[in-house]
Amino acid sequence: MAKPIGLEVSLAVSEAVRLCDCDVVAAYPITPQTHIVEHLSELVANGHLNAAYIPVESEQSAMSSCIGSSAAGARTFTATSSQGLALMNEMLYIAPVLRTPIVMAIANRALSAPINIWNDHSDIMSVRDAGWVGLFAENGQEALDLTIVSFRVAEDRQVSLPVTLNIDGFTLSHFIEPILLPTLEEVAAYLPPFKPLVKLDIAKPISMGLLGTPESYAESRKATDDVLLGSLSVIKKAFAEFHKAFGREYKAVETYKSDDAETVLLTMGSISETAMTAVDEMREKGEKVGLVRLRVWRPFPSEDFLQAVSKAKNLAVIDRHISLGVPFGPVCLEAKSLLYDAPARPSVTNFILGLGGRDVTREDFKEITQKAKALSGKSQSRFDLIGVWE
Amino acid sequence: MIKGIDALMKASDLPDAFTAEPGSTLAFKTGDWRSLRPKLDREKCIYCAFCYIYCPDGVYQDMGKDEKYFKPDLDYCKGCGICAHECPKKCIEMVLEEV
Numbered sequence: 001m002a003k004p005i006g007l008e009v010s011l012a013v014s015e016a017v018r019l020c021d022c023d024v025v026a027a028y029p030i031t032p033q034t035h036i037v038e039h040l041s042e043l044v045a046n047g048h049l050n051a052a053y054i055p056v057e058s059e060q061s062a063m064s065s066c067i068g069s070s071a072a073g074a075r076t077f078t079a080t081s082s083q084g085l086a087l088m089n090e091m092l093y094i095a096p097v098l099r100t101p102i103v104m105a106i107a108n109r110a111l112s113a114p115i116n117i118w119n120d121h122s123d124i125m126s127v128r129d130a131g132w133v134g135l136f137a138e139n140g141q142e143a144l145d146l147t148i149v150s151f152r153v154a155e156d157r158q159v160s161l162p163v164t165l166n167i168d169g170f171t172l173s174h175f176i177e178p179i180l181l182p183t184l185e186e187v188a189a190y191l192p193p194f195k196p197l198v199k200l201d202i203a204k205p206i207s208m209g210l211l212g213t214p215e216s217y218a219e220s221r222k223a224t225d226d227v228l229l230g231s232l233s234v235i236k237k238a239f240a241e242f243h244k245a246f247g248r249e250y251k252a253v254e255t256y257k258s259d260d261a262e263t264v265l266l267t268m269g270s271i272s273e274t275a276m277t278a279v280d281e282m283r284e285k286g287e288k289v290g291l292v293r294l295r296v297w298r299p300f301p302s303e304d305f306l307q308a309v310s311k312a313k314n315l316a317v318i319d320r321h322i323s324l325g326v327p328f329g330p331v332c333l334e335a336k337s338l339l340y341d342a343p344a345r346p347s348v349t350n351f352i353l354g355l356g357g358r359d360v361t362r363e364d365f366k367e368i369t370q371k372a373k374a375l376s377g378k379s380q381s382r383f384d385l386i387g388v389w390e
Numbered sequence: 391m392i393k394g395i396d397a398l399m400k401a402s403d404l405p406d407a408f409t410a411e412p413g414s415t416l417a418f419k420t421g422d423w424r425s426l427r428p429k430l431d432r433e434k435c436i437y438c439a440f441c442y443i444y445c446p447d448g449v450y451q452d453m454g455k456d457e458k459y460f461k462p463d464l465d466y467c468k469g470c471g472i473c474a475h476e477c478p479k480k481c482i483e484m485v486l487e488e489v
Contacts, residue, residue, distance in 0.1 A: 099407035160407070198407040206409045219401040220408045226401065 004178035009140040009167060010035035012179045013079070013105050016147035018049045019187040023074035023194075026054035026065035030084040031117045032169035033107040037079050059084040063091035063102075070100035070162075071208055073201075075151065075194045078102065081169055082109035082123045089127065095162045096131030097224050098208055099197050101154035102162040103147065104132075107169040108269070108320075110356040118357020119169040121269065121320035124297070125330045131224050133163040133231055134298035136268045140177030143167045145248055148182075152191050152238045159231040160197040161224075166297070168270040170357065182246060190245045229299050252301035253308050254293040257283060261290030263372050264312040264346070266335065268294045269320070271353075271360045278365035289369050294331070302338055309335075315346040316372035319383065320354050327382045347376045353386040420447075424469030426484040428462055434481035435459050441473035441482060 007015070013036050017025070025044070027037040043049040052069075056062045062078050070076040080088065085106060095102055108123055110116040124134065133153060137143040143165070150163040167173050198206060212220050232252065239250040256276050258264050267275050272293045282289045292308045294301070309315050319329025328336065332350035339345040349372045354360040364386050371384060428441075437458040442450040449467045450460040462473070474482040 097408055198409050205412045207412060207414060208407065208409050210408055210410055210414075212408065216404070219404055222401040223404050223408075 002180055002182075004180050006176050007140065007179045007181075008035060008174065008176050009143050009179075010107070010173045011039045012140050012144040012177075012181075013147050013165075013167070014039035014043060015181060016144045017077050017103075018043050019182060019184055020075065020077075020148055020151045020191055021184070021188070022049065022051050022077045022151075024052045024054065024066070024069035024076045025078065026056055026062045026069065026076070027078045027080070028056055028059050028062050028084060030059070030081050032109055032119075032173050033079045033081040033084070033105065035173070036105055036107070040077075059087040060091060063088040063095070066102045066104075067091060067095050067098060067100050068200075070095075070102050070196075071098065071198070071200045073194065073196045073199045075155070076100075076102045077104070079105040079107070081107045082111055082117075085123045085127060086111060089130075092127050092130040092132065094209070096228065097220060099160040099224075099227070100162060101151075101160055101194070101196075103150040103154055103165065104162065105143075105147065105165045105167060107173040108166050109169040116356040117169075119171050119320075120355045120357070121166075122322075122355075124164065124166055125321040125323070127164075128298065128330060131161065131228055132298060133159070133161055133228065133235070134166065134296070135163065135235075136166045136293075136295055136297060137172065138270050138272045138293070139172070140175065140179050141248070142250075143172065144179055144181070145242065145246065145250070148187055148191060149235075149238050149242055149250070152242075153231065153235050155192075155194045155196075156231075156234045156238070157195065157197050159227065159234050161228060161231060166269060172270040186245065190242065232296065232299050232301060235296055250295060251304070252296040253304040254295050255308050256291040256293070258290030258292050258308060258312070260288060261312055262288040263290075263314040263316065263369050264309050265289065265291050265365060265368065265372075266294070266309070266315060266317045266331065267291065268297060268331065271318070271320075274360055274362055275318075275365050278362040281362060282366060282369060287369065300334055300338075305335070306338060306342055309339075309346060310342055310344055312346040314372045314376050315339075315348045316368050317348060317350050318368065319350060319352045322352055322355070322383070322385075329383055332383070347372075347378075349375045349380050350383040351386050352383045355385075358387060419465045420468050421465045424464075424467060424487050426469040426471060427464070427487045428467065428469070428471070428473055429483045429485045430459060430461075431481040431483070432459055434479045436479055438478060440476045440478060444472050444476040446470065446472060
């Protein structure tokens with residue numbers, strides 16, 4: 001039985017990329033993602049990973065290089081954060097339609113302004129419609145495991161789409177945690193060689209990146225949406241086979257003590273572990289509270305989500321981003337729109353916290369639980385910003 | 391027949407990754423974009439090849455030393471009128487495309 005080793009979570013992601021025998025890494029450093037690609041450049045330079053490391057001049061070039069290398073049949077990885085992700089924006093919308101599998105770790109960080117290098121989810125929310133599969137890790141082991149799963153999902157020929165693996169910047173990326181490293185052989189048995197759906201090949205040329213006229217643009221966007229929605233079953237299968245191979249189980253929607261819960265909290269990312277501790281403490285005092293976490297953010301796991309929350313009396317949706325100009329956060333909007341047609345639906349409230357690296361504590365989840373109960377059956381006109389100084 | 395992206399193709403029939411075989415624009419005829427058509431007065435034409443050189447879509451074909459003129463392929467001519475503008479003898483007239 002392998003022993004866990006102490007490893008910074010960023011480096012665990014890099015090690016996972018090494019174990020996946022990645023062919024091309026094209027990246028530009030940006031806080032708090034830098035350690036991931038810095039360690040990858042060391043692995044390549046020291047001969048531990050046989051890959052081309054492309055030090056590009058911007059994130060726009062990083063993503064362009066990734067699309068090109070993936071189209072040429074290379075297993076491709078990059079990582080970024082915040083402004084870097086924003087600079088990639090135009091290329092992010094291109095990769096899914098070209099069906100180029102790329103794995104991108106995002107050490108989630110707030111978007112400027114004001115300049116802020118700390119954690120929230122405003123970066124990933126800004127590209128939620130781009131067509132990428134989106135997964136969230138809650139701790140270091142998950143970050144390593146889900147990097148491997150991400151390659152498997154991205155390169156599955158039924159999917160052939162790029163994947164973002166979201167890890168909270170600093171609060172997850174910079175922590176040193178005990179991590180089990182699988183062997184190269186174990187990963188190779190789980191992750192088959194990359195056989196691209198379409199490939200740039202001199203012997204058999206194709207044109208990629210065509211003009212989509214008014215007669216074909218809508219059809220092409222719908223075709224990509226069909227593939228993205230259909231990827232959920234592939235993701236679930238990849239989770240199930242990971243469980244079989246490595247003994248660690250993942251689900252599209254994770255639940256914690258939510259079966260008999262009156263009030264359910266909905267979270268994504270590393271704050272879920274704090275929320276679990278808060279749920280335990282509230283349960284000890286007799287509070288019927290539980291937790292539901294979205295592991296898969298795109299494609300939105302609608303049925304699993306509805307099944308997990310529909311029995312609750314109150315649903316407190318926690319967002320880590322303000323969608324400026326809209327009364328509710330993006331996760332809450334998804335939840336509310338799905339629940340609108342549900343035969344039985346909980347009373348939904350929205351809380352935003354942990355913006356720009358503001359600490360998220362167990363007390364915050366206790367406060368949210370009490371507020372959700374107090375608002376039960378009443379309508380909330382706008383999100384409640386927890387811990388705001390006003 | 392070269393496979394390309396055809397107009398009015400269903401989402402389910404589109405090729406994977408929205409790709410096409412090389413040269414697929416041959417199958418994509420742009421002639422129906424045209425509202426004006428070039429009409430050549432062969433009496434005035436001096437066979438100088440300005441129309442052939444300036445055409446941005448390369449639709450002019452050399453008809454050879456016996457015929458001594460250049461003929462536009464109307465399957466692809468978009469009717470931009472650059473040939474008529476550049477012709478030193480003003481022997482190309484842009485006439486209304488009759489539907």
